[in-house]
Amino acid sequence: MSPRSSRRSRRAAQLLTSEKLGLFGEVLTTSLWVAVLAIPLITALPALALGCAHLGRFIRGERDDLATLARDGLDALRRGLLWSVLLVIVAVGGYIGVASPAAELAPGSGPLRGLSVVLLVGIAVVVLRACAMWTRADSWKRLLERSVRRCLTDLRGSTLLLLAVVxxxxxxxxFAPLIVVVPGLLAFAAVAVELGYREEGPAGRP
Known part of the structure; x- marks a missing residue:
């Protein structure tokens, strides 16, 4: 084997065993089970919060096992089911306003559809920030209130999440089949923004 080939082999081995690849695999795995848990739609919010909590522990190197995931999942479902139902209703209504053929026939449909898109993306950013902050000790009402404030005070993080959603x-x-990796990528983006906010933000911010 030539020296160049040897160097390439060592580099490939390093890449395959790197922490970045491990994180990428964890994001994909998380994405799959979050997508499965969110199939009923009304469980989408608790499933995303659970995925964010799991990825956050993985990134911080904290212990995470099936028992922890089960406790988190049950608590997220118990406290977040009503909010999840409300968000699904809003999302479905917004989607109908954007994609429905009947909406195109309504007067002023162009601006209204644009407003619907902006509203849906804004809600998605707020929800992602709330999921990234979620713990079993928090109520969803307080989380969403804090998330709205944080979106306004941390414009850089909100912009990054906006780009991630778009x-x-x-x-x-x-490419529709790639929708199964979307939950994990959005959860990772939300967790990364939240960790960056906590590390860089001054004390006293919401």
Missing amino acids: LAGVVAWM
Whole structure:
């Protein structure tokens, strides 16, 4: 084997065993089970919060096992089911306003559809930030209130999540099978923004 081939082999081995690849695999795995848990739609919010909590522990190197996931999942479902139902209703209503053929016939449909898109993306950013902050000690009402404040005070993080939501939508639209990886990628983006906020933000911020 030539020295160049040897170097390439060592580099490939390093890449395959790197922490980044492990994180990527964890994101994909999380995405799959979050997608499965969210199939009933009304469980989407608790499933995403559970995925964010899991990825957060993985990134911080904290212990995470099936028992912890089960406790988190049951608590997220118990406290977040009503909010999840409300968000699904709003999301479905917004989607109908954007995609329904009847909406195109209504007067002023163009601006209304644009407003619906902006509203849906804004709600998605707020929900992602709330899921990234979620713990079993929090209520969803307080989480969503804090998330709205945080979206306004941390414009950089909110912009990054906005781009993540738009990119996820484009990916899912262009190649529908990739929609199964969207939950994990959005959860990872939310957790990364939240960790960055906690590390860089001054004390006293919401």
